[in-house]
Amino acid sequence: MKKHLMILSLATISALYGADNGVFELGKVDVSATTETSAGATTIIDAQTIENYNAKTIVEALNLIPGTSIQSFGARNEQMIMIRGFDVKHAPLFIDGIPIAVPYDGYVDFSRFTTFDLSEIEVSKGLASPLLGANTFAGAINLVTKKPTKAFEGEVGLGAFSGNGKTGYINLGSNQGSYYVQASASKTQRDTYPLSDDFTVKNATNEEGGDRNNAYAKDDKINLKAGFTPNATDEYALNYIRQNADKGVPPDVAANLAGRGFWQWRYWDKQSLYFLSKTDFGNWYVKSRLFYDKFQNSLAIYTNNGLYNTFAYGGVGNPSWYDEYTKGASVESGVKLSSSNTLKMALHYKI
Template sequence: MKYKVGLALSLVMASVLMGETFELGKIEVSDAKEIGYSSTTTVLDSQTMQDNERTTVVDALNTLSGISIQNGGGRNEQMVMVRGFDVKHAPLFIDGIPIAVPYDGYVDFSRFTTYDLSQIEVSKGLTSVLLGPNTFAGAINMVTKKPTKAFEGEVGVGVFSGNGKDGYITAGTNQGSFYGIVSLSGSQKDSYPLSGDFPSGIKYEDGGSRNNSASKDGKVNLKVGYTPNNSDEYSFNYIKQHATKDVPPFAGVIDGTIIKDSNPNTSGGGTVHFWKWDYWDKESYYFLSKTDFDNWYVKTRAYYDIFQNSLLMYTDPTYSTLSNGGSLAKASSNPSFYDDNTKGVSVETGVKLFEADTLKFALHYKEDTHKEGSTNGWTKAANPEYTMQDDISSFGVEYKRALTNSTALIVGTSYDWEKAQKAPNTNYGATGNYFSDAALTTPITSYATLKNFDLGEASSLNPMAKLETKIDETTSIYGGISKKSRIPSIKDRYSFKMGNYVPNPDLQEESIVNYEIGGTKSFDLVTFKAALFYADIRDYIQSAYVPIWYKPTGAAVQQQQLKNIGEVSEKGIELEASFLLADHFSFDGSYTYLDMKNETDSNVKITDVPKHKFFASTKYEFTKSLAWILSYEYDSERFTSYVLSGSNIYYSSGDASIWGTKLVYNPTKELAFEAGVKNLFDENYYVNYGYPEAGRVFYGNVKYKF
């Protein structure tokens, strides 16, 4: 089954295993048969992820238009950019449940595998106002699998370069009114190989196997459901993840020389980090329901999401001696650990007012709690405990009017509001800290004497209007305008960032106005999809230097602060095409052009976003049992920013051309043998400058369906 986005092809989209779509887990209507369906939502199905060997969510999403990878090299976290904006602006969901670290809004996409997913929904631009807060640039939703037979499942094992191995098993049952499924998966590697073209003489990296790049992941996913009739459904879900991962050190050149050390003996900050994640754990409990009445329905989501991690910071590449983790006496701790959780509930209801009119409402509420401090034997005296809390709510209303049998108008608005509930000063009572004015003569004592910060708050009204029409059964077009917002995270407002920033409790929401037109055209064997968009971003949160200096020891460091000072413009085009060249030969491709400009200060570049991106894959079936898959990705250069000597320095990643190939042999319908190569031509390339990506990677898999 190939990845199809067009009108006709979307009708036949289905997963090979657990074929019925888990409707409770979806966040947007994507049925092309319905006038007013979500034309701005793309669906990536599980078979396509398997064909292209996309075993993690970040790799799977990288095949789509409008999506680029963001590699947080210093933390070894992989995320994606949706039309140039990160996960804080386009949140990640699982079955409609938001999952992100409450403290900063980030999440490591590479920790989420695709084995237990039936599809991934990606909504961009003119997204529904019912999705909830912070869908500034869109939303990404992982939809888990649902069984359809009395007993079915799949098991797979694989090996790959870097002494890597992975495995999974999924088994489920559907007994009519009741169903259940369990999925177990795990993956580990000692390292990943660097390209043979990686340069020599780089400090902290000698080529071959990437230094300090081991990782281990495990996940269990449980689901039980009750379907009393054809329209109602109730489901309880539990997901537990555990990971450990190393952080490869910076391996690049700054100012024409091999990167020199920061001050690792006294600080965990600086350009070079010697870090390891001792554990990265996530646990989710959630209940989903849908109840249909004669002309209306009610959907609910209730969830409790737990995120815990521990970061170990060392003084040198021997990884034998812990540093003090920073220079703020009380705020600094080593290890640095989070104990965060999110509790939330969402209710959506829709009513068919008349034959041509539908009205929907959605209410979302969540409580984000961040706790950092004394656990795992660390005493409060050395590592004081503190708790921060943010409450976020959203109310949305959406009205759809079928103007004709082929044209629909969708209008709506949401109102988002947030209020910080707890914001202790993590530097309160610290000694040996010296914040002062530019002359270094007048101390600023509030950062050590103020026990609690002011409680920040923000709110935003977000209207949307969209017109969609089907010219005929093979052609549809749409256009519209929407306003969205992104509320600052707890970290945005209150973090000292290891002595480099001062907090800003008054930080307000960012806003974006999207303008977009697009359409889909299908022929017998070909489908095209296009979108043209422009966005105006106001009050964008950016860093600025402020007249405050910090001098714990040695030279004074001028502080930065996050402020609502940015104005950014964005324009782009997305093109997608699917070809069925013959019964045994198919092709899928996508191209993205994205131009983002900092209108406030042209000297401040937009980072992590390539201007051009192209992805294509083709599948050729020699026989019913033997298939060959070839993929190609091109990314133009993107920039990474480093702060040195009080100023930003930008480094280009360069462009990259990455090929992949795979052979699949199916001796029976149930059994598959796979062998392939990622980065076939061993390209030395970067997503984040200084953190080289994997060179040529060989892999092999065995899979069995039952």
């Protein structure tokens, strides 16, 4: 059987003084273990590992960890990560400690989140830190963004892959001691993905082979950060992330879709604005997180395969659209009781 070969070529160029993006400490959540030695262990996937495995999305990166599995949902063309059998409602997704969820049902498409602006991914499998907030009894996934460590640093990457896929990104940052700025932008798109030349399915009325029908996807992302570090212990940062995506949903190859099973997401857009801070008072500290997260999408359902130009249901309510937001805050404080004991507490609010 002849198979199509997927080839990915990625070039990375360090600009001027080189790229050495550090970990954004304000975006981390303290844990008590960093190895797979207990049920509550936390695994760290750093930026170098992500680059070594050429993981463009967090799905590809998280697939490297034992105890995690990828679930694909065909009806919405979404990918989800399960941690030891639990989904995102019990092992939620965070960006710099900020909870991320689609408001209407809580499930989020993990394949829409790229890795080019990340310094590391924290994965807790069971017994996640209570400092993250509610609904983490089965674990948590925290995406920690980049922070510059040099006066000027930059990184550029370009790539191509099968299905007429293209990807590119740029990271630029500057750390001037008392303040820093970071800007990241990326774009990934593909027209389709190839099937075997010997592809055959009995009564395959919705797929003729070659390239998979309606399997396109496009993701654009920008990440802007500015921070103020007045001394060695205090830090205040403002972060803005904007994601714009659209995608098709490959139809069931042999099902009778009755003229309504051909879907396209015209847009899948998300914006996040959040403020993080840490103030140290000697034997105790205060950290705060304030966030506003906006999610919009539009789903078009058609009656005809291939053409995608006639709305189903007589066009009534088609395309559908969704426009919602979440906002909230958290305050964390820790008091050092002795050289080996620190008491921490947190208050969370979200609507």
